[in-house]
Amino acid sequence: MADLGVMALLLGLALSAYSVIGSAIGVKIGMPALIVSARRALYMTTLAAAVASAALINAFVQNDFSIKYVADHSNSVMERAFVWVAFYSGNEGSLLYIVLALSIMSALAIRFAPKRMAPSMPWTIAVLAAVQLFYFFVLSFFASPFELLETIPVDGRGINPLLTHPGMFSHPPMLMGGLIAITIPFAFASGALISGNYGDDWVDVARVSAILSWGVLGAGLLLGAWWAYTILGWGGYWAWDPIENVALMPWLVLTAFIHSIMVQKRRGMFRMWNVALLNIAFVLAQLGMFINRGGPVVSVHSFASSTLGVIFLSFMLLSLVFAFGLFLWRMPQLKSERAMESFMSREASFLVNNFLLLSVMAVTLWGVVFPLFSDLARDVSVSVSAPYFNRANGPILLGIVLMMGVGPLLPWRKSSARSLKKWFIWPVAIGVLTIVVLVAFGVKRPVAIFSFGVVAFVATSIMQEWWRGTAARHRGGENWALAWWRLVNGNRPRHGGYIVHLSILMLGLGIIGTNFYQQRTDGALALGESLVIDNYRIEYVDNGNSNRPDRIAQWADLSIYRIDTADYATEISFARAQGSDGFTLKDSTPRPNDRLIGQIQPWHGFYPDFNMASVRSGIRSTIVEDLYVIPRDFLSDGRVSLAVSINPLAWWLWASGPFFILGTMVALWPQPAVERRPARSKVRTMAVGEV
Amino acid sequence: MAIALGTLLALIAVVVVAYPFLGSKRYRLAPERFVNREKLRAERLRVYRKISDLEADHSSGDLTGSDFQSQRDQLRVTAAKLLREESGPNGPTNDRDEQLEKEISRMRERSARSSGSRDQS
Incomplete structure (x- = not known):
């Protein structure tokens, strides 16, 4: 074979x-x-x-x-x-x-x-x-x-x-497929430019193929985060790893493209900009291939032993020269039909959104390539880690979420002060109310509280959009459900986009919860001992092991109890005085209000052929928080070393996936015809190039 | 076996690729007139879509009445021009005019319906 x-x-x-x-x-x-x-x-x-x-x-x-x-x-x-x-x-x-x-x-x-x-x-x-x-x-x-x-x-x-891991059946193929799919819209745009077809003929097909690529890439990124969360055993889901970053960057640029292409379709603007965005996305996809295949940076995902670096670097540079050479050659013919009339318009909000998305891309790109430059220029190995990305990108990402709420509230062309007041009053009021309620309930962390307020503002703006459109149709005699259905059906790209925005808000909730309110503790437990964190007690009740030709596996059976913290007041105050979120208990005798709520079986494997350990975390997930247990090691004295965290709102990260896919599909679904097709010409039209 | 399958695959590819040169079918480039007509038609559909989006925006309050009227009128004129161009100078004039009339009356009906539903409210 x-x-x-x-x-x-x-x-x-x-x-x-x-x-x-x-x-x-x-x-x-x-x-x-x-x-x-x-x-x-x-x-x-x-x-x-x-x-x-x-x-x-x-x-x-x-x-x-x-x-x-x-x-x-x-x-x-x-x-x-x-x-x-x-x-x-x-x-x-x-x-x-x-x-x-x-x-x-x-x-x-x-x-x-x-x-x-x-x-x-x-x-x-x-x-x-x-x-x-x-x-x-x-x-x-x-x-x-x-x-x-x-x-x-x-x-x-x-x-x-x-x-x-089950995620591996879909995460790598989707990520690789999404990255390479960027070639399709790029090829249509390039083909149009080479042939001197400067109109908007390529726009529809590029938009559809770009959304497809963007949806597949986005789902692949989310699946990758889920895989990291459940198998890599470090308790997180996104580490700003170089390989994650090189997949994220084209996705960000495609996100900018699928917004700005709407302006070209609707208002005949941003022609040059859209071609430039596709070029950037394509070149970034090739950069991803280079980083992944060439092995210039170390990553859990990369094929670091590869010797293909020079070949992929050459192809990336060739792509860069071709794409932007073509762009510069045809730039004079890519003028927009009209100029922007007002900065208080939907097209202006898309421009701001594009600027923010590209800013995140630029910050991330710098974080990816800086170690390479440092290595080449100064012969000093440095690594850029999560704090840089979080600090630089965090505020910009919050700005992008904010623009998701502002954009839909602004009309095309221009807006009046009266209409701004009318459309912004409820979303702003709900956003502010959310902040006030959180502060009143004693929730800490001002940045997180403000972020929750932004999420509430955006969610309200989307709901208001649906309410306004549905109510207008309902007044025309349609029942509420039918009115909403027809509203969405009448402009699928727009309303599919709103569903995707909701999924991003869900993702945002998860990111805020896990980044600002996570609690962690660790400890080594003997059989019968417990570890307490917040209002959970985790009791180590049993263990087991299995030996296979390729792996040695051990697991711990853990019972999870919901506790009343008043029953453990002394131990909790002692742990807090020590600066810890949790503590271990030798005596696991249940206290009056302990309630068994579940059992988990975290698992630890060692693969001798790869000299590699792999873990499966034990996760008890609810919409409020995840109890996340990592079996770090099974010690020779019979104890198990556990790292335990409570990840608030983590469930929302994964719940966003189906909404993201649904929204993408709605946006992609062909629009209903706006006219009956005229009788086809007698001329037999065959595929491209022949008649 | 593998070599035989590989050879068969190569043969199939050669036949498929060479067929345009060997077959009896004559190929010619898509005539400019046909391509232009397809482009005009696509442009006209885009204009219809814009009108439809405008109506949706107006009914949900995204556009003021005057903005809606002026933009819709502009788009209608563009659509009518495109339809005329599509029919071409050699197209049967009666058919062309008839189709134009139909398009305009369809737009009027749609517009009257949407205004009617707003008026009821």
């Missing part, structure tokens, strides 16, 4: 090269048959990538350890379900996955592109094929997943234990 895989990759390489050259020459010399042939070559790259992928998956299923990649990333005891994860768990396999995803997306985008884009389509195909060409080239000559071993091992090394 290795031979088949190699042949498929070489075929993909040849087809992509042909597609690039054929498209360009076909347009230049006006040879339609060559253009059609080049397009077909692009379709066929999908088949080549699919066959290569099938050959690799088959090798995993057959335990074909003659292939180095299979021997390095699986073994005979690996659960078969993880074959899919093993496929992209290494550098070479993940590159193959990327080219498979890109070829499928390219074929679909080209097949369903509007016919009016026929003149620019050959250039779009050339750009798509050029990106594929690069990946097929790397796979064929520098990172082949089909490299054979001279001596075939009896068994493989096994899959990286950190990847044996």
Whole structure:
């Protein structure tokens, strides 16, 4: 099967090269048959990538350890379900996955592109094929997943234990797929510019493909945070790790794009800006590939041993020169139809939102590249850690959330003082009321309280928008439910956006709660002992272990009790005097108001082949807070070392995911037709380039 | 076996890619007229969408009455121009005028409905 895989990759390489050259020459010399042939070559790259992928998956299923990649990333005891994860768990396999995803997306985008884009389509195909060409080239000559071993091992090394988690079935493919999907809107914009199609024809297809890419990337980031929360065993979900950051940056730029493209659609403004945003997003996606593949920074996610750095760096620089060279060449033709009339308008709020999003991107980019520059320029190794990102990005992110509430309240073009007062009064009142109530109830941390106020302001502004629209329809005779449904249905991009905004607010609640109000304690417990934190008592009741060829696992059975803190007043005051959030108890005899509320079984594994430990945290989750227990170690004297935290509002982080996906789908769903299609012309219209 | 499958794959690719040169079908570039008409049609649909969005904004109070009227009138004129361009100078004049009339009366109806529902309130 290795031979088949190699042949498929070489075929993909040849087809992509042909597609690039054929498209360009076909347009230049006006040879339609060559253009059609080049397009077909692009379709066929999908088949080549699919066959290569099938050959690799088959090798995993057959335990074909003659292939180095299979021997390095699986073994005979690996659960078969993880074959899919093993496929992209290494550098070479993940590159193959990327080219498979890109070829499928390219074929679909080209097949369903509007016919009016026929003149620019050959250039779009050339750009798509050029990106594929690069990946097929790397796979064929520098990172082949089909490299054979001279001596075939009896068994493989096994899959990286950190990847044996349900989140791994979707997090890496979504993240990689989302990053590479940015190529699609970029190719449509580039194709339009090269062909001199300066109008808004590319806008619709770029908007849809950008939202798709943004949605997939966003869901991938969220799944990654969930994976980190449940498996990495450090109690958090976002560490501003370089690899997380390089996925976040294009997402931020795409967020800016999908807002500002609405201004171009609605008001014919921001043309230059939108092309620049797509260029930045595409180049950042390539930077992500470079950081991830080139191994210039150390990360839990990166393929740090890779030697592909120079190749990916070259491609990123080439992308940068191409994208912005093209932009500068066509800039004079990208003038907006009109200028902004007022800064108190929706388009101005989108501009501010774009500025803030790009500020977060710039701060993050600096944090990612600064260690590289320091290493190169001064030969000093430095690392930029979470406090820098939190301090610099925190206030800007709060500003972005605030703008999510301000934007929808401002009308297009301009607004009057009267309308501003009318639309802002309730959201501002509810925001201020929230702050007053929190202060009155003795909630501490002024920044967090202000942030809750902002969340309340934005939530009220969204609800007010829905209320206003629904009420207007209800006055026209529709019942409330139907009126709301038709309101959302009538402008899906807008109302899908509101649902996404709600999901961001939920995410915001989780971030505020876990960052400002987390409590932590730790301790080593013998059987029968307890650890108390806030109003929880955690009793160590039993343990167990299992030995498998690939891992040694131990677990602790813990009972969770809800306690009345008055029953433990003496111990609590003593612990507080020591500056601790919790304490251990030798005697676990239940006190009068202790109530058993659940049991958890945190788990600790050691993988000798990888010399790596992996944990599964025990989590008891409610909408108010998570009780989060990390089994740090099972000590030789029989005790278990636990790190325990209470993470307020953490549940909302994960609850935001379904709303994010729902909102994205609503925004993507095609709008209802605004007219009946006229009878089609008798001229038979076929796909791009042929009639 | 693998080599045979690989060869078959390469053959399929060559046939599919070479077919435009070998088949009896003649290809020609999409005529400018056809592309332009498609572009005009897309532009016209975008204008209709803008009118529809304006109506939604007006009914939910996002736009003042005067702003709504002036923007809608501008868009209607643009839509009518686009429709005329779409039909082209050689298009059957009667059909073109008829379609234009239909479009305008449809817009009027829609506008009257939305005004009516506001008036009822």
